[in-house]
Amino acid sequence: MINITFPDGKTEQFESPVDGSAVASSISEGFARNCVAMEVNSALVDMSAQIREDAKIRFITTGDSEGLDVLRHTAAHVMAQAVLRLYPDAQPTIGPVVADGFYYDFDMEPVSEEDFAKIEAEMKKIVKEKLPIVREEVSKERALEFYRDQPYKRELIEELEDGTISFYTQGGFTDLCRGPHLPHTGFVRAFKLLRVSGAYWRGDSNRPQLQRIYGTAFFDKKELKKYLDFLEEARKRDHRKLGAALDLFSFHDEAPGMAFFHPRGMDLWNALLDYWRKEHRAAGYVETKTPIILHRSLWEQSGHWENYRENMYTVLIDETESAIKPMNCPGGMLLFKRRRHSYRDLPIRAAEIGLVHRHELSGVLSGLFRVRAFHQDDAHIFMTPDMIESEILGILQLVRRMYSTFGLGFHLELSTRPEKSIGTDEQWENATGGLTGALEAYGADYLINEGDGAFYGPKIDIHIKDAIGRTWQCGTIQLDMSLPERFDLSYVGKDNEKHRPVMIHRVVYGSIERFLGILVEHFAGRFPLWLAPVQAVILPINDSLVPFAEEINARFFNAGLRTCVDDRTESLNKKVREAQLDKVPLILTVGEKERSAGTLAVRTLDGAVRHGVAIDTFINAVCDNVAARSLGMENLMSL
RNA sequence: GCCAGCGUAGCUCAGUUGGCAGAGCUACUGAUUUGUAAUCAGUUGGCCGGGGGUUCGAGUCCCUCCGCUGGCUCCA
Known part of the structure; x- marks a missing residue:
C-alpha cells in the first residue's frame, strides 16, 4: 500500500x-x-x-494554466500528425508551446495559409478519432535507430542523456517528446492555425530554413473565440492603419523605415514632448542637443566602431570618415568633458531628444515600432557612486508619474551581470546593489533576469501594459561602467583629487516614434483631449453661421486650444460622420439656437449630444481638462 | 539579410482560360443651406511598384530589382 x-x-x-x-x-x-x-x-x-x-x-x-500548455503541446503533435498525413515527405523537427499557442517546424516544401483549411480538416479528423496518447521510455540507441533517416531528430537525441528519452505515440504518429501530454487527442477541440513563416533550424541563419506553422488551442471554443476577437481588436488598432486614417504620419519607398510626420502627427508629437519637458524640468534635468554626424575617432573611442559597426551608417566628409550616430552617449561624453566638474555639480542630469539612425535588417522594419531613424528621450546622469540609489529611485518615480498620465500600467525587470563583462566584482556589486536598493525603496515587485545585463553594467527595464493587455518595453535605466573609463571622465572631490563619476543612460518613452505608435494602439486613435491633434471641430449648421463658428474658433485658439471649423457646404450628417471617423473628441454644432443663446451643442465620440452648453464655461472646462492632462472628460460631462 | 504572401487611381478594392483598365470614396464643377454617422448630378484622375523577357497581343505567364505584410528568441 x-x-x-x-x-x-x-x-x-x-x-x-x-x-x-x-x-x-x-x-x-x-x-x-x-x-x-x-x-x-x-x-x-x-x-x-x-x-x-x-x-x-x-x-x-482543463482550468489550470499548466493544463493549457499541455493541451497546446498536444495540439502541436496533432498538427504534426496531420501535416505528415498530408505531406509524407515532411520531416518534423521541434514543436514547442509559446506564449499564445504553439508552433511546429518542419523541413518540407513551402506551405501557405491557403493550405490551412486542409491541415485543419485533417486535425479535426485526428481529434475525432480520440487517439490514445501513449508514452514510452526508450534507449538512446533505439531512439537513434527509429530516427535513422531524420537528421534533425537525431541531432536532438544526440544531446540527450540515455535513460531520459521518451516517445509519445498517437495512432500511427510517434514523436520524440518530453511530455506530458493529454490522455487522448479528443481534448483538442478548439484550435486554429494562425500563420506560417520560415524559421532557421535552431535559430541559426547558417542552417537550413524550415517551415514554421503557428497555431493556438483552448479547451473551450468560447476561449478560442475570445482570443481570435482579441487578435481582431489588435488588428483594428494597428497604428499603421490608424496613422494613415487619422493623417498622422506616413512611410515612403524613398526612405524605408523612416517616418514622415504630418501636421496632425506633429501636434501629437509636440504635446508628448511639451509634457516630457515639463516633467523633466521639474525633476532637475537640463536639456542638451548633440550633432548626428561625428568623426570615426569618437566611435572608436566609445567602442561602437568595434561593437556596433554593422548597424551604423557612415559618410565621407572632406575625406574624413564619420558615422551618423546610432546612440547619443558619445556626444554626451564630449559635453561632460568640456570643462572640469566639482563634486558639488553632481548629479548632472543631461537630457537630449536625440535623433539616432540604426541600420536594421530590411525584413524587421515595422511601422513606427521598428524603424531605422528615431528620436530617443535620452538622458545621461553623472554622479558619485553613493548617489546611485537615490538617482535610480528618482527615475523610477518620474517613470511612474509619466506612464500613469497615459493610463499605462507597468512592471520592472532587473538584469544582472552577464558572463562576458567588464569591470571588477566590487564595481558590479556596488552598481547592482544601488539598483536593487532603489527598487526596494521604490517598493514595487520586480523580476530578475540573471545574467541579462549589458556587458558594461546592470539595468532596469520598464515594461508597460496597454489597454488591451499587451506589454511593451519602453523605459530602461542602464548603468554604464565602460564609457566613463573610455572617455576618462572625472570630477574633483572634496579631497581635491580626481574621481571617476558613475554614469547612467535612461529613457522614459524610449523611442518617441514607437511610443507614439503604442499610444495610437493603446487609445485606439481616441486620444485624450490634451493629446488629440484636433481637440474640437466646430460645425456651422449652414453658411450664414460660418462667421459665428469662426468667432468661437478664435476664442478656442486664443485659449491655446487646437480647433477648426468645418465650413464646407455639406450636410450636417456628413460633417458629423467625418468628424467621428477622424476621432475628434469634441464635435461642436452651432445653429440659430446656439447663436442667440451663446451656447454650443457638444457631441462626444460615444454619440451623446449635450445641448445648451455655455461657451465660456465650456472653453474654461476644456482648458482645465487639457492642463490637467486628464484621461477622460468627466469635468466636461457635468456642465 | 533569409522564407512565404502581397503591390491596379490619393484611399478601399474588382479585373474570367493572356484579347480595348473598372467601381465606390476623395478631389474638382454645379445644384442643394442642411439640427447630429454619407444630398444629388457631372468632371477629372492610371507607366497596373521599376526594369527585362515570352507572345500577334501581358494588369494577367517567366526573370530581376524595389517596397509592404507575417515570421526567423521561446528549444525533443
Whole structure:
C-alpha cells in the first residue's frame, strides 16, 4: 500500500502501483474527465504515469494554466500528425508551446495559409478519432535507430542523456517528446492555425530554413473565440492603419523605415514632448542637443566602431570618415568633458531628444515600432557612486508619474551581470546593489533576469501594459561602467583629487516614434483631449453661421486650444460622420439656437449630444481638462 | 539579410482560360443651406511598384530589382 497526499493535505491509500487516472477516478468520475496531467512530487507527468511509492499529487485540470500548455503541446503533435498525413515527405523537427499557442517546424516544401483549411480538416479528423496518447521510455540507441533517416531528430537525441528519452505515440504518429501530454487527442477541440513563416533550424541563419506553422488551442471554443476577437481588436488598432486614417504620419519607398510626420502627427508629437519637458524640468534635468554626424575617432573611442559597426551608417566628409550616430552617449561624453566638474555639480542630469539612425535588417522594419531613424528621450546622469540609489529611485518615480498620465500600467525587470563583462566584482556589486536598493525603496515587485545585463553594467527595464493587455518595453535605466573609463571622465572631490563619476543612460518613452505608435494602439486613435491633434471641430449648421463658428474658433485658439471649423457646404450628417471617423473628441454644432443663446451643442465620440452648453464655461472646462492632462472628460460631462 | 504572401487611381478594392483598365470614396464643377454617422448630378484622375523577357497581343505567364505584410528568441 502507498500513501498519496493531495494539496489540501488529505491522504488516501492505494494499491501499488496505481496510475493517475485511477486516483482521479477515486475522487469522482466527473473530476477525472477534466484531468489532463498531474504533478507528482512537483514533476509534471501524464495521467497514465504509474505511482509506485508514497507521493504528493496535484491534478492539473482543463482550468489550470499548466493544463493549457499541455493541451497546446498536444495540439502541436496533432498538427504534426496531420501535416505528415498530408505531406509524407515532411520531416518534423521541434514543436514547442509559446506564449499564445504553439508552433511546429518542419523541413518540407513551402506551405501557405491557403493550405490551412486542409491541415485543419485533417486535425479535426485526428481529434475525432480520440487517439490514445501513449508514452514510452526508450534507449538512446533505439531512439537513434527509429530516427535513422531524420537528421534533425537525431541531432536532438544526440544531446540527450540515455535513460531520459521518451516517445509519445498517437495512432500511427510517434514523436520524440518530453511530455506530458493529454490522455487522448479528443481534448483538442478548439484550435486554429494562425500563420506560417520560415524559421532557421535552431535559430541559426547558417542552417537550413524550415517551415514554421503557428497555431493556438483552448479547451473551450468560447476561449478560442475570445482570443481570435482579441487578435481582431489588435488588428483594428494597428497604428499603421490608424496613422494613415487619422493623417498622422506616413512611410515612403524613398526612405524605408523612416517616418514622415504630418501636421496632425506633429501636434501629437509636440504635446508628448511639451509634457516630457515639463516633467523633466521639474525633476532637475537640463536639456542638451548633440550633432548626428561625428568623426570615426569618437566611435572608436566609445567602442561602437568595434561593437556596433554593422548597424551604423557612415559618410565621407572632406575625406574624413564619420558615422551618423546610432546612440547619443558619445556626444554626451564630449559635453561632460568640456570643462572640469566639482563634486558639488553632481548629479548632472543631461537630457537630449536625440535623433539616432540604426541600420536594421530590411525584413524587421515595422511601422513606427521598428524603424531605422528615431528620436530617443535620452538622458545621461553623472554622479558619485553613493548617489546611485537615490538617482535610480528618482527615475523610477518620474517613470511612474509619466506612464500613469497615459493610463499605462507597468512592471520592472532587473538584469544582472552577464558572463562576458567588464569591470571588477566590487564595481558590479556596488552598481547592482544601488539598483536593487532603489527598487526596494521604490517598493514595487520586480523580476530578475540573471545574467541579462549589458556587458558594461546592470539595468532596469520598464515594461508597460496597454489597454488591451499587451506589454511593451519602453523605459530602461542602464548603468554604464565602460564609457566613463573610455572617455576618462572625472570630477574633483572634496579631497581635491580626481574621481571617476558613475554614469547612467535612461529613457522614459524610449523611442518617441514607437511610443507614439503604442499610444495610437493603446487609445485606439481616441486620444485624450490634451493629446488629440484636433481637440474640437466646430460645425456651422449652414453658411450664414460660418462667421459665428469662426468667432468661437478664435476664442478656442486664443485659449491655446487646437480647433477648426468645418465650413464646407455639406450636410450636417456628413460633417458629423467625418468628424467621428477622424476621432475628434469634441464635435461642436452651432445653429440659430446656439447663436442667440451663446451656447454650443457638444457631441462626444460615444454619440451623446449635450445641448445648451455655455461657451465660456465650456472653453474654461476644456482648458482645465487639457492642463490637467486628464484621461477622460468627466469635468466636461457635468456642465 | 533569409522564407512565404502581397503591390491596379490619393484611399478601399474588382479585373474570367493572356484579347480595348473598372467601381465606390476623395478631389474638382454645379445644384442643394442642411439640427447630429454619407444630398444629388457631372468632371477629372492610371507607366497596373521599376526594369527585362515570352507572345500577334501581358494588369494577367517567366526573370530581376524595389517596397509592404507575417515570421526567423521561446528549444525533443
